[in-house]
Amino acid sequence: MILRGAGASRRGTTYPVGMARSPLTLAALATSAVSGLDVRAASPVGVATGSGFDQAVLDTTDSRRLVIRIPRMKSAEDRATADLAALAAMSPGVRARLPFAVPTFLGQTPVSGTRAVVYDYLPGEAVGLSALTGAGTLPGSIGRALAALHSLPTSFVADAGLPVVRPLDTLASSVTVMDQASATGLVPAGLLDRWESATEDPALWQFAPTVINGALSADTVLQSHDEVSGIVDWFSLGVGDPARDLFWVLAATDTDAVDGVFDAYNEARGQSDRQVRKRAMLYAELEIAKWLLHGTQERSTEIVDDAVGMLHTLVDIVQNDLDRRIDTDTRPVMTVTEVQEMLDRDDRRQSSS
Numbered sequence: 224m225i226l227r228g229a230g231a232s233r234r235g236t237t238y239p240v241g242m243a244r245s246p247l248t249l250a251a252l253a254t255s256a257v258s259g260l261d262v263r264a265a266s267p268v269g270v271a272t273g274s275g276f277d278q279a280v281l282d283t284t285d286s287r288r289l290v291i292r293i294p295r296m297k298s299a300e301d302r303a304t305a306d307l308a309a310l311a312a313m314s315p316g317v318r319a320r321l322p323f324a325v326p327t328f329l330g331q332t333p334v335s336g337t338r339a340v341v342y343d344y345l346p347g348e349a350v351g352l353s354a355l356t357g358a359g360t361l362p363g364s365i366g367r368a369l370a371a372l373h374s375l376p377t378s379f380v381a382d383a384g385l386p387v388v389r390p391l392d393t394l395a396s397s398v399t400v401m402d403q404a405s406a407t408g409l410v411p412a413g414l415l416d417r418w419e420s421a422t423e424d425p426a427l428w429q430f431a432p433t434v435i436n437g438a439l440s441a442d443t444v445l446q447s448h449d450e451v452s453g454i455v456d457w458f459s460l461g462v463g464d465p466a467r468d469l470f471w472v473l474a475a476t477d478t479d480a481v482d483g484v485f486d487a488y489n490e491a492r493g494q495s496d497r498q499v500r501k502r503a504m505l506y507a508e509l510e511i512a513k514w515l516l517h518g519t520q521e522r523s524t525e526i527v528d529d530a531v532g533m534l535h536t537l538v539d540i541v542q543n544d545l546d547r548r549i550d551t552d553t554r555p556v557m558t559v560t561e562v563q564e565m566l567d568r569d570d571r572r573q574s575s576s
Contacts, residue, residue, distance in 0.1 A: 244293065246279040252339040253281055253291045257330035260341075261285070275299030280344055288344035289329065294337050302458040303340055307331075309460035312383035320375055323368050323445075324453035345453035347445030352472075357479025361449045365472065366487025368444075368451040373433035373465045373492065380434055386461035390428045393464045397509060398422050404512035407519055409531050411538040414508070417549065421505050424550040430496050433465045440471045466502035473507045501549045508537060508549075 246265035254260045264282040268290070276299055278292040294300035310328050318325050326342040333339075355361060381387055401418045404410050421427055436443075437459030445453040472484045485500050511533045518526030541547045 243295075244277040249277060249279040249291045249293070249339070250281055252293070252332060252334055253289065253341050256291070256332040256339055256341045257289075260289075260330075275302070281341075288346075290326075290342050290344050291339055292342070293334060293339045300337050302456075303338070305458035305460075306456065307340065308383065309385065309457035312379055312385060312460065313457070314379065317375060317379055320371065321368075322371050323451045325457070326453075326455055345445055345455060347447040347452035350441045350444045350446050350451075352441045352475045355475045355480040356477045357483050359449050359480075361446055361451075362480045362483030363487040364446070364450045365444065366484040366489075367491050368454075369439075369465070369468050369484075370488050370491030372436065372454075372468065375434040377432070377434055377462045380460065380462050386437075386463070388432065388461060388463040390430055390432065390464070394422060394428050397505065400509050400512055400516070403516055404509075407515060409515060409527070410512065410534055413538045413542055414534060417541065418505065418508070420550040421501070426551040427498050427501055427505075427549070430464060430466075430498065430502075432462045435459075435461060435463050435465055435468045437461055437463060437467055439468045441474070464502060465496060466499045467506060469499065470503040470506040470510070473503060498551060501551070504547065505549045508541075511537060 246267050250262040250265035253262060261284040262281045263284050265279050268278050268280045275296050276292045276294055278290060281289040281291060283289065292303065294303050307328055310326060313325055324345050326345060329341045329343060331338045331340045350361070350365070377387070397418075401415070401422065405415055436454060436457060438456060439454070443454060443456045444451060445455065469485070469488065472481055475481050475484075488499075489496075511530055515527060515530035515534065518524075518530055
């Protein structure tokens with residue numbers, strides 16, 4: 224189990240927002256965004272202060288269900304723009320390879336310096352980590368769904384000009400977070416040693432980058448009848464470390480459920496990435512470090528105290544627990560230059576194969 228509550232899901236609450244638009248107002252804007260649209264009912268969805276959007280579910284006279292979203296802050300507008308670019312890159316052929324639904328962009332209209340965007344509605348409920356159990360079929364469905372995503376051809380991402388991140392870049396970004404958190408003087412020494420061992424372990428970073436959503440959470444993966452039915456929010460679509468799509472699962476309270484996700488994932492991908500779970504553990508822990516950094520940047524004593532409390536709880540959990548090691552401890556420590564040379568050799572072998 225990894226500590227829950229850290230990261231982006233909290234950060235939206237620190238930004239001031241104005242009064243939310245009503246569902247009826249959003250319905251009227253939707254008719255401007257989609258030609259010929261006739262809305263018969265509109266209902267609220269989500270919490271604007273958490274998501275950064277005004278949004279509503281629309282029922283049309285021709286029996287369709289749609290979603291309209293309007294950003295309420297600059298960060299949300301950036302996400303909306305990136306989301307549209309990602310969805311445009313996902314052709315019908317790409318979508319057909321996935322065992323779950325992806326939103327379809329239907330139209331947009333300018334409003335108050337930003338824009339309202341209309342998508343089709345994806346049925347299903349957000350995955351509830353507290354209710355995710357090893358006894359159900361959902362863990363296996365999550366593992367297979369993510370394996371299918373990570374098996375997509377990477378070419379469509381590169382062709383669309385979306386981010387392509389190499390293993391060395393992934394390692395460098397993790398080291399940056401670790402160093403910045405260390406500079407606060409608030410991270411327990413035991414965690415810093417743990418993270419440093421992981422970042423100095425070359426075996427941990429030998430992976431083939433895959434297509435990733437890049438921002439998955441229990442709120443963006445939808446399930447229906449204990450099966451993954453859809454995934455929303457594709458603003459971080461790119462090529463990178465598949466472990467970034469898996470670390471959120473570690474927050475589930477049922478360890479059998481976590482094992483079920485990773486077992487199904489590894490079976491579907493043929494054990495092609497033996498260290499994916501260890502890197503996912505590292506990313507989950509570094510989310511708390513990011514929460515600490517966010518608190519220091521915002522000068523929020525409340526956030527900093529919250530993050531520090533989680534870090535101290537985490538070090539108590541992982542200390543001396545061999546099952547929670549995030550380094551492979553299989554080789555002598557290599558320098559960063561040696562790691563880069565090794566990864567470059569791997570890249571050349573993969574390119575020639």
